[in-house]
Amino acid sequence: MTHPIHDLDDLVHQRSRLGILVMLSEGGRVQFSLLQDNLGLSEGNLSRHLTTLEAAGYVTIEKGYEGRRPRTWARLTNEGRQALNQEVTALKAIVAKAEARPGPATPKRRLSHGTAAT
């Protein structure tokens, strides 16, 4: 039986991108500025993460206007939702496996805080 760590998706498994997917899963669509505020990202970083997620087919980007103000909205696709669910399931499985096993926790490496889109 493989360790649930192998179910983690490198593309999704990144702090900011995971955060983006979670926020989008909670709203029909979310504005760029709110993503930026809640995730504490610079405009450039957020743009790069969104481009990566869009290229993977996990989000769609809509550009438009509210009145005269230009707005950018992001929306989660079905594939994105599926990827997020899979990631959360894998994370829960890792925790559950560690809790079920006596002794020290597995060697740890922090969840990547990298800002560059890979």
Next chain:
Amino acid sequence: VSTSEFGSVDAADALTELDRLRRRTRRQRRGFWFPLILFGLLILASAPLYSVHETVSTTAENQADLTHYLRALGAMLKQDGDLRVRSTAPADAAVAACSIGPDPQVGDCGLTAAQTRQLRTLAPANPVFHPQTKQPSPARAALFWLVAGTAGYLLTAAFYRRRAIRRGVATSVRVYVTTGVGLLAAVAATTAASVFPLGNLVIRQMVPLVAIGIGLVILAYAERSFALAAVGTAFVAAILATSGINTTPTPLGPTYLALAFLTPYRLAFLGALLLAAGIAFAAAERVGHTAP
């Protein structure tokens, strides 16, 4: 970014952080205090339309029978609401306002001595319990809800749209449109039907209220809110509880049960219920918004 050697502590931290972010986004998106307050006020405004000031013809042949009749009626109406009693004597056009309570008296009904006499002269062959009610027309309440319910729903949609623009997060429009069209169709269909499949005119007046309750439960699902789901469920339960629906046969027949379904007082209670919940949610949102 590698996932190798990702630790369980990290996984737990990540889940906690995601949960925090999820809750924060939900808080920013939610605004259900608005529909609760709005529909609470609409229900309060509709209360007078549910008046049970009814004209009932009775063939009670004497004062004792009439008292007995009123007592039974009062017990069914559970004390709220008034009733107008009219004798069926051909020459008697008098209508007396009558308070309905646990122990009603003919005197309480404001019957004059002449009216009481007239009641006593009714044909003894007629049964005491032979009420011929003139049901209240449900048209006013039905029309009110078709207009006010639709307007309330559109106002709620406008509120959410405006809020989505201001806050930057919107829920799925599809859920709102589907729910709105579905509920409006249900209310319109039951209103238009000359005979509602489940019963009578008064039930039709109840349908808009149940539709509001169902709308709240669907909103709770869309907003992922157990608290709102609890309010919606409690509201529907309160409608059913206060409407006094039961199938117990009574000597007065089902039409009197229908009369007892919804009264202004009960409507006021239902409206106050939503209003109180809306104010509580608005206060909670304000506290959450100003919290560090």
